[in-house]
Amino acid sequence: MTIADLSQARWRKSTRSNGGGQCLEVGYVSEVVGIRDTKDRHGGTLAVDRATWASFVRTIKQGHLDG
Structure with a gap:
C-alpha cells in the first residue's frame, strides 16, 4: 500500500458548513x-x-445516496 503525501494539499471546507462541528475538509x-x-x-x-x-x-x- 502506498501512503499519500498530503502535506502540500490545499484544504477547503464547504461554504455550506454551518459551524455545527460535523464538517469535512x-x-x-x-x-x-x-x-x-x-x-x-x-x-x-x-x-x-x-x-x-x-x-x-x-x-x-x-x-443516489439520499436516504
Whole structure:
C-alpha cells in the first residue's frame, strides 16, 4: 500500500458548513484527494484518486445516496 503525501494539499471546507462541528475538509494534491474531519485535522485522513472522488461527488449530486 502506498501512503499519500498530503502535506502540500490545499484544504477547503464547504461554504455550506454551518459551524455545527460535523464538517469535512477536502484537500487536493497531484492525483490524490484527501478527506479529513475538521475537528481532528491531525487524525486519520482518507485518500482516494481523483476519479474515485469525482464519481462519489457525481453520485451525491444525482441523489443516489439520499436516504
